[in-house]
Amino acid sequence: MNSGDTAWVLTASALVLLMTIPGLAFFYGGLVRRKNVLSILMQCFIIVCVISLQWMLFGYSLAFGPSFHGIIGNLDWIGLSGVGALPNPDYSKTIPHSVFMIFQAMFAIITPALIIGAYAERVKFSAFLLFTILWATLVYDPLAHWVWNPGGWLRGLGALDFAGGIVVHVSSGISALVLALLLGKRIGYNHKPIRPHNLPFTVLGAALLWFGWFGFNAGSALAADGLAGNAFITTHIATAAAGLTWALVEWWHNGTPTILGAATGAVAGLVAITPACGFVNPMNAVFIGMIVAMVCYTAVAIIKGKLGYDDSLDAFGVHGVGGAVGTIATGLFAEKAVNAAGANGLFFGNAHQLFIQFLSLLVAVAFAAFMTFIIYKIVDAVLGMRVEEKNELIGLDLTQQSEAAYTVIE
Amino acid sequence: MKLVIAIIQPHKLEAVKRELETVDVNLMTVTNVVGQGRQKGVTEVYRGAKEAGGLINKVRLDIAVNEAFVEPTIAAITKGAHTGSVGDGKIFVVELAECIRISSGERGGVAIG
Numbered sequence: 001m002n003s004g005d006t007a008w009v010l011t012a013s014a015l016v017l018l019m020t021i022p023g024l025a026f027f028y029g030g031l032v033r034r035k036n037v038l039s040i041l042m043q044c045f046i047i048v049c050v051i052s053l054q055w056m057l058f059g060y061s062l063a064f065g066p067s068f069h070g071i072i073g074n075l076d077w078i079g080l081s082g083v084g085a086l087p088n089p090d091y092s093k094t095i096p097h098s099v100f101m102i103f104q105a106m107f108a109i110i111t112p113a114l115i116i117g118a119y120a121e122r123v124k125f126s127a128f129l130l131f132t133i134l135w136a137t138l139v140y141d142p143l144a145h146w147v148w149n150p151g152g153w154l155r156g157l158g159a160l161d162f163a164g165g166i167v168v169h170v171s172s173g174i175s176a177l178v179l180a181l182l183l184g185k186r187i188g189y190n191h192k193p194i195r196p197h198n199l200p201f202t203v204l205g206a207a208l209l210w211f212g213w214f215g216f217n218a219g220s221a222l223a224a225d226g227l228a229g230n231a232f233i234t235t236h237i238a239t240a241a242a243g244l245t246w247a248l249v250e251w252w253h254n255g256t257p258t259i260l261g262a263a264t265g266a267v268a269g270l271v272a273i274t275p276a277c278g279f280v281n282p283m284n285a286v287f288i289g290m291i292v293a294m295v296c297y298t299a300v301a302i303i304k305g306k307l308g309y310d311d312s313l314d315a316f317g318v319h320g321v322g323g324a325v326g327t328i329a330t331g332l333f334a335e336k337a338v339n340a341a342g343a344n345g346l347f348f349g350n351a352h353q354l355f356i357q358f359l360s361l362l363v364a365v366a367f368a369a370f371m372t373f374i375i376y377k378i379v380d381a382v383l384g385m386r387v388e389e390k391n392e393l394i395g396l397d398l399t400q401q402s403e404a405a406y407t408v409i410e
Numbered sequence: 411m412k413l414v415i416a417i418i419q420p421h422k423l424e425a426v427k428r429e430l431e432t433v434d435v436n437l438m439t440v441t442n443v444v445g446q447g448r449q450k451g452v453t454e455v456y457r458g459a460k461e462a463g464g465l466i467n468k469v470r471l472d473i474a475v476n477e478a479f480v481e482p483t484i485a486a487i488t489k490g491a492h493t494g495s496v497g498d499g500k501i502f503v504v505e506l507a508e509c510i511r512i513s514s515g516e517r518g519g520v521a522i523g
Contacts, residue, residue, distance in 0.1 A: 195461070196456060260456060260457060264457055
């Protein structure tokens with residue numbers, strides 16, 4: 001046991017909570033129209049409540065409990081049975097098992113919240129709730145098990161994912177794309193511009209995401225040590241490079257740099273460095289940031305428009321694509337000089353690592369896409385996933401929650 | 411009695427108010443409005459998606475005046491809001507059927523000023 005490590009991981013847990021509320025809530029909330037901003041805040045907030053309980057009751061046991069053939073955890077730890085002050089050496093020898101559990105709870109919370117970006121402004125609240133619980137249980141928990149549980153089969157292959165590029169970002173991003181395709185476009189999308197109602201909210205949210213991400217990535221070292229320091233620095237550097245690169249690309253492509261672009265680029269940088277932050281050096285973090293900004297810009301500004309799907313707030317374009325870039329980049333830039341427990345990537349003479357990264361990426365994409373499709377069909381049959389046309393036009397705040405964010409007349 | 415409605419550029423509001431004061435026109439209602447004229451709106455860009463035809467912010471003044479003040483009011487607004495390019499705005503003048511001051515119940519020309 002180490003009090004420094006424990007203090008840091010507890011602090012990091014609080015930082016990761018800050019990413020979902022208010023970080024992501026305001027990042028997304030500012031991007032929607034004024035009639036839907038409360039629906040986004042509500043969805044983020046309720047996810048914190050619901051998934052915290054799911055995690056405590058059985059989610060943690062499914063993801064991190066003793067492995068059943070590498071596929072899923074058994075139910076030994078339901079209700080946090082046996083998860084107490086003593087460390088679990090499988091995860092960390094120096095912090096209480098309960099502290100590791102609550103740190104991971106914050107990851108389980110933010111992952112389904114990221115998907116909100118795909119179905120924003122048109123999903124029924126009841127259906128959202130059922131979808132979220134099923135998705136967390138049937139997609140997130142198994143995937144976290146495969147990649148992070150010592151018995152998990154992808155971890156057994158040697159896949160590197162320091163803080164959740166595959167488990168958090170690829171899984172939510174690809175699920176977002178599937179949902180956007182199944183749900184269809186928002187009414188009026190393509191015919192008239194859907195403008196963000198409050199970009200200062202979005203920038204505030206992006207800044208809080210950046211801040212909280214230090215807990216996400218550096219906290220994943222599970223210790224207050226040099227590796228945490230490396231993760232902190234690479235996270236910061238990749239984000240700075242990505243925010244600047246996006247603004248410059250935009251300047252060249254559209255004639256002006258925008259704050260929405262810089263903020264979006266920064267988030268893409270955070271996503272891409274997530275799997276890599278504990279395996280790469282700061283100089284290569286610069287390259288990862290630059291690459292992901294260019295790739296995500298192409299996905300969001302060019303490819304999305306050509307394909308015509310309505311991923312409302314670019315959950316796929318930023319998290320799915322950015323997570324994939326980060327997973328592949330880890331297979332290129334990882335080096336044992338940074339983390340002896342990791343592996344060398346292609347640029348350090350180990351082409352096999354790149355292959356493993358590709359394989360894990362494909363597995364995560366196929367699994368998350370297939371399961372999201374099934375869950376969508378179930379929820380749609382039971383509750384109906386999309387609100388009625390009239391309610392969509394009036395807005396989700398008034399029709400799903402009977403409240404309004406802004407008064408026009410006192 | 412006439413109602414003078416002026417649509418002007420927001421940053422010209424102070425200049426217009428100053429010009430109106432010099433001709434002793436001090437009562438007005440001011441609202442933020444959006445619209446488009448010969449400028450055809452503005453182009454905005456969100457994550458690379460160009461959205462042309464966005465409505466432009468303007469300020470609208472509603473000023474009720476007696477006949478003798480109509481031309482001085484028009485001249486003052488024009489002087490304050492003029493730059494000479496498209497987007498300066500427009501002035502509409504319409505007949506005003508009645509005017510009632512709520513506090514005193516006065517009607518017509520005496521209620522205006």
